[in-house]
Amino acid sequence: MIRVLVVDDSAFMRNAISSYLTQDAGIEVVGTARDGVDCLEKVKQLQPDVITLDLEMPRMDGLETLKQLMSTNPLPVIMISSLTEFGAEATLKAMEAGAMDFIPKTMANDKEAFGDEIRRKVKLLARRKAFIRLKYSSQRQSRKPSSPLPSASPASTTAAPHTSHFSSPTPPSSPRSGSGISRSAGTGALHGGSFSSGQSMATSTTAARTVPTGTARCRGARDIVVIGVSTGGPPVVQKILSALPANLPACILVAQHMPASFTGPFAKRLDGVCALSVTEAVNGDKLVNGHVYICPGGRHIGVQMRGPLAEVLVTDEPKSALYKPTVNLLMETAGKCMGRRVLGVMLTGMGSDGVDGARVLKEKGGWLIAQSEATCVVYGMPKAVVDAGLADQVVDADDIAEQIIAAVKG
Template sequence: MTRVLVVDDSTFMRNAIASLLEQDPEIKVVGTARDGLEALQKAEELDADVMTLDVEMPRLGGLETLQRLMKTSPMPVLMISSLTESGAESTLKAMEYGALDFIPKNMSNDRDSFGLELRRKVTALARRKAIIRLKYRRINNIAIPTAPLTRAPAQPTDYVQTPCHGPRDLVVVGVSTGGPPVVQKILSALPADLPACILVAQHMPAAFTGPFAKRLDSVCSIGVTEAVDGDRLKNGHAYVCPGGRHISVRMRGPLPEVAVTDEPRDALYKPTVNLLMESAGKNMGRRTLGVMLTGMGSDGCEGAKVLKEKGGCLIAQNEASCVVYGMPKAVIDAKLANQILDADDIAQAIMTIVKG
């Protein structure tokens, strides 16, 4: 049973979120709070597995609540965000402060879809409770219980890794749930003179990708922008796909360029990682390094098959460092990953491989 604490200053939203969550018999809302101070009090009293947290609240806002929570009662947090630029900026900052993921408030458009996504994310994040508690006990220098914590192995015991040989001047990244902090960790560790261009397909609403790219650009040595159709591939630069659209590689004469399109319109995810990986494989082949990061589902696996067939190589994030071990697991289970690495080691691997 997944136990949830719902925090929102709107009575309507608290009741709506609780009602949608409890449509799953395996989820129980054990408490609600109308502001940050009440949330912190209930977090200490209740043994919740996940907190859903609003950003804008009286007395104590979501960001301040999150910072205090991670010092006193750390747990997985799902931010409930407004679909505005300020909402996006606050949510991205919240993920730096320890929130694992977010979901935009869009019940007015499709309540059923919102509820389904809400339940899926809450269930997935609950699995990280023990890891979150251990992480923040270490950060806060709190005594850690002597009972050992079971962690996933760095890689499947029967998995044979094969080297990725370079040089490769295109890096294509697929990522979803829990992705923004991991993408920031990796890109911010890369040097300005990286001899490769990076394309990022992050499952994220359209209102968020522009602020996400700006935030990355402000903390990275490489340049980061939201992709525009026709952008040229530049070394030392990363392009983030606009939410609700797709990013791929196409050839204009002998030269590759960035394509930002609405097709395929019927794709389950926008952007779809499958299209990015497949187009990179077909057009750039052995010049491509694919990176599959944390995310729910298996988007990117079919495209990764094409990438590998055309001579590309692939890094997959390991289970222990994923918020949700879905997309990397799919390529690992399909025996497509050349290397399985912790999030902390991926930037160094990218530098090594692209330089050859």
């Protein structure tokens, strides 16, 4: 039985959320709280497995509540967010502070969809309770002043252009070994730069049963990187992008499952902490090296040809897609237009969106990195490509930026 604490200053929302959750026999609402102060007390008393947390509350708001919770009693938290610009900014800060996912409050207008979504996310994230506790316990241990600091290795003395504000959900004991499938690849260049071809890339990956063990070697430079990501995505996307240099000889397109009002603030936030330029994509944008294009929420992103040149495609089609944006379109169109010049990256997310597009990407000669199970909030989308035999590498979140740099240099 999954024990849930519902926190919201609105009695109507507390009752509505509780009602939706208890429609599942495997979920028990053990209590409700009207603000952050009440929440922290109830957590001690009731020991829930998951918390749904409102952002705007009297006495102590959701963001401050979350910070205190993660420092004293870390648990999976789902934010219940408004779709205003303030709500989007606050939700992104909440995910930075440790929230695992969010649900827009406006979804409550569609009772069936809201109920399905909140039950699904509660059941999924409840499985990560031990993961959250281990992660924050490890972080507290590493911050203890009495702990001796290890001597710096030569590799650790080179700082990334920016330090990510998000912490990576990497347990301290994830096993590492080289894994992947070697393939040959071609070279190419986009607007804004070119690069020389090379031979090898260092791998630091987490082994997965369905990926053959060996040294993955991406031969030939890749100058377009396409990233698919969903649940738990904003922190890991920021971690990866903020570790990439401004002179990266490639452009990056990101399909993150996110509401329309969130992607603008998300792009702006990333632009402020990354050496790369980051903008919300516009149909017809030129593909410029050192630039990141975030798909507008509620639409789709891909690559299209304008004569001999490739450019960004932003479209409402397919309207029937379950996810908007759909990672399938991004990976399929990139593969068809750019072939061996594409590096695909599949990050944390529930479901299997992207696996069909990844299959096309691989058929056209693209290279595919999947985030490791140990570092995913939800091991759904990466698992789908691994299980389908499409992943060339399975890589911990902390190491993906390094692998991107190696791959685009060839």
